[in-house]
Amino acid sequence: xxxxxxxxxxxxxxxxxxxxxxxxxxxxxxxxxxxxxxxxxxxxxxxxxxxxxxxxxxxxxxxxxxxxxxxxxxxxxxxxxxxxxxxxxxxxxxxxxxxxxxxxxxxxxxxxxxxxxxxxxxxxxxxxxxxxxxxxxxxxxxxxxxxxxxxxxxxxxxxxxxxxxxxxxxxxxxxxxxxxxxxxxxxxxxxxxxxxxxxxxxxxxxxxxxxxxxxxxxxxxxxx
Ligand code: C5P
Numbered sequence: 001x002x003x004x005x006x007x008x009x010x011x012x013x014x015x016x017x018x019x020x021x022x023x024x025x026x027x028x029x030x031x032x033x034x035x036x037x038x039x040x041x042x043x044x045x046x047x048x049x050x051x052x053x054x055x056x057x058x059x060x061x062x063x064x065x066x067x068x069x070x071x072x073x074x075x076x077x078x079x080x081x082x083x084x085x086x087x088x089x090x091x092x093x094x095x096x097x098x099x100x101x102x103x104x105x106x107x108x109x110x111x112x113x114x115x116x117x118x119x120x121x122x123x124x125x126x127x128x129x130x131x132x133x134x135x136x137x138x139x140x141x142x143x144x145x146x147x148x149x150x151x152x153x154x155x156x157x158x159x160x161x162x163x164x165x166x167x168x169x170x171x172x173x174x175x176x177x178x179x180x181x182x183x184x185x186x187x188x189x190x191x192x193x194x195x196x197x198x199x200x201x202x203x204x205x206x207x208x209x210x211x212x213x214x215x216x217x218x219x220x221x222x223x224x
Contacts, residue, residue, distance in 0.1 A: 001122065001138070002119050002120060002121050002122070002123055003091075003122075003123045003124075003139075003140055003141075003223050004119060004123065004124045004125075004131075004136045004138075004139040004140070004141075005022065005026075005028075005123070005124070005125050005126070005139065005140075005141045005142075005143065005214070005218060005223065006022070006131035006132035006136055006141070006142045006143065006194070006197075007019045007022070007123065007125065007126065007127045007128075007131065007143050007145060007194065007214075008127075008128055008129055008130065008131050008132050008133070008140045008142070008144050008145070008191070008194070009129075009144055009145035009146050009191075010146060010152065010176070010179075010180045010183070010191060011095065011156075011179050011180065011183075012151075012152030012154065012155050012156045012176055013145045013146050013147050013152060013202060014145060014147065014154065014155065014165050014202050014207065014210065015118060015127050015128075015145050016032065016034070016127055018145065018207065018210055018211055019032070019125050019126075020075070020196070021207070021211050022125045022211060022214055023125040024074075025211070026122075026123060026125070026199075026218070026223075026224055028121065028122060028123035028124055028125050029118055029119075029120055029123070029124045029125070029126070030076075030118075030124070030125050030126075031115060031118040031124060031125070031126040031127065031128075031131075032076075032096065032127050032128075032221065033111075033115055033126065033127060033128035033129075033131065033135070034095075034127065034128055034129075034186075035078060035089060036064070036066075036086055036115065036145075037098040037099075037101060037107075037111070038060075038089040038090075038094050038097075038098040038103045038109050039064055039066055039078070039080060039085070039089065039096065040057065040060055040061040040064065040098070040101050040107060041094060041097035041098045041100070041101045042080065042085060042088060042089060042094055042097070043060050043064055043065075043080060044056070044057050044060045044068055045097065045103065047060060049130065051097060051100050051101055052100075053152070054104040054105070054106040054107065055106060057101050057104060057106070057107050058104065058106035058107050058109070059113050061101075061107050061110035062081070062110045062115075065080065065081045065082075065172055066078065066079065066080055067079040067082075074090035076176065077221060087163075087181070090163075091165075092172065092175050095175075095179060096175065096178070096179060097112035099179045099183055100182075101162070102129075102183070102186075103182060103188070105187075105188045108130075108134075108188055108189055112134075115135050116135065116223035118137075119136070123139040123223070124136075126139075128190045129183055129189065130189035130190075130191075131212070132144070132193070132194035132196075132197050133137040133189060133192065133194045134189045137194070140192075140221055141198075141213055141214075141217055141218055141221055141223060142194045142197040142198065143158050143197060143198050143199075143200055143217070144194070144197040144198070144199045144200070145200050145202055146199065146200070146201050146202070147202045147203040148200060148203045149173060149176060149177060149180070150173065151202075151203045152176055153169055153172045154169065156172050156176065157164050157169045159173055160172075198217060199214060200214075
């Protein structure tokens with residue numbers, strides 16, 4: 001069975017960056033499951049679908065005309081209907097919409113097989129909220145990455161500034177707090193560590209240290 005390392009946790013915990021670096025270091029595939037929820041929300045908005053209409057949004061999720069392509073300078077280009085949408089997907093507005101549609105069981109069901117199809121040799125690093133609890137419950141290494149709300153807001157703020165996007169740290173903090181609450185309180189696949197997950201608090205750790213700890217865990221389990 002192809003090995004999977006799951007990386008779950010709240011927004012701004014550094015999961016996305018760590019998952020990408022980990023996949024590069026191991027030479028494994030990468031699943032950014034949040035992007036699928038963001039794409040679903042964006043495609044539904046563009047089609048004029050009501051985000052509370054579970055069946056209609058699930059239909060959008062099942063038929064997403066999306067392509068993931070390797071980008072020239074590294075990373076991935078995400079194309080929706082042939083148009084590059086990476087920057088639009090990363091906005092807080094799209095994140096908030098994603099968290100709304102992600103609370104709909106029909107939408108989660110519609111995306112389940114699409115996510116599992118990313119599991120291909122030699123291995124997969126899967127980033128999300130329910131990778132260890134629902135999508136890949138048999139994963140041999142599950143990590144739950146977290147950090148204080150203030151630190152996560154600070155990281156998001158710096159990330160946006162680097163991209164030349166103006167942001168307000170107070171509203172970012174509020175948006176992250178709202179999204180955490182919605183993700184943790186929903187009935188299906190709520191945000192929580194799997195029982196067999198290793199919980200890593202990265203508030204006081206740099207990217208390299210977190211990456212090293214996960215690589216050590218992977219080696220201990222003979223995955224790398
Ligand atoms: O990780 P990212 O911030 O891109 O995820 C956007 C939203 O998608 C999250 O707030 C969450 O509501 C939802 N999501 C989810 N399950 C996943 C990944 C993301 O519910 N596996």
